[in-house]
Amino acid sequence: xxxxxxxxxxxxxxLPAQVTGPVRxxxxxxxxxxxxxxxxxHVACALAWLAALHGRPDVPLTRRTMARWSLxxxxxxxxxxxxxxxxxxxxxxxxxxxxTVVLTxxxxxxxxxxx
Numbered sequence: 001x002x003x004x005x006x007x008x009x010x011x012x013x014x015l016p017a018q019v020t021g022p023v024r025x026x027x028x029x030x031x032x033x034x035x036x037x038x039x040x041x042h043v044a045c046a047l048a049w050l051a052a053l054h055g056r057p058d059v060p061l062t063r064r065t066m067a068r069w070s071l072x073x074x075x076x077x078x079x080x081x082x083x084x085x086x087x088x089x090x091x092x093x094x095x096x097x098x099x100t101v102v103l104t105x106x107x108x109x110x111x112x113x114x115x
Contacts, residue, residue, distance in 0.1 A: 023048045024114075027088065030106045034086040035079070042069055043079035047089070051103050057111040060098040 031044035046069040050059035066076055080101065083089045087107040093099040103112040 023052050024112060027103065027106060027112060030086065031083060031088055034082055034088065038079065038082070039071065039075045040079040040082050042071060043076055044083065044088075045069075046071065047101055047103060051112065051114050055114055057103040057114055059101055059103075061101050062098040 028044060028048055031048075032041050035041040035044065046065060047059060047061070050061070050065065051057055061076065066073065071079075076099075080089060080091055080099075084091065087109075088104060090102040090104055090109060091099055092102075103114075104110060105112055
């Protein structure tokens with residue numbers, strides 16, 4: 001019996017080639033400045049992509065998404081803490097559930113206008 005060579009933790013998911021909603025440049029630019037030389041910009045890009053894909057500023061950050069973007073839980077935790085300090089996101093989590101991240105207008109608690 002041959003063992004599967006694929007990683008079964010990340011299943012194949014067909015996604016649109018292009019996200020239809022725009023990604024807010026001002027939010028990404030501020031996230032890039034806040035990230036410095038860390039992987040924080042990767043996390044911000046993943047969040048912006050999810051927000052544009054879902055068409056809403058509140059998105060679930062699942063293990064599958066982290067794996068798709070090559071992000072570890074530690075890196076995501078540090079990046080989200082940095083983005084929270086800069087006033088770019090709000091986060092909510094519950095045990096055993098995916099973390100929910102709300103993208104906010106830079107420097108406020110108002111959810112980001114998408115589209």
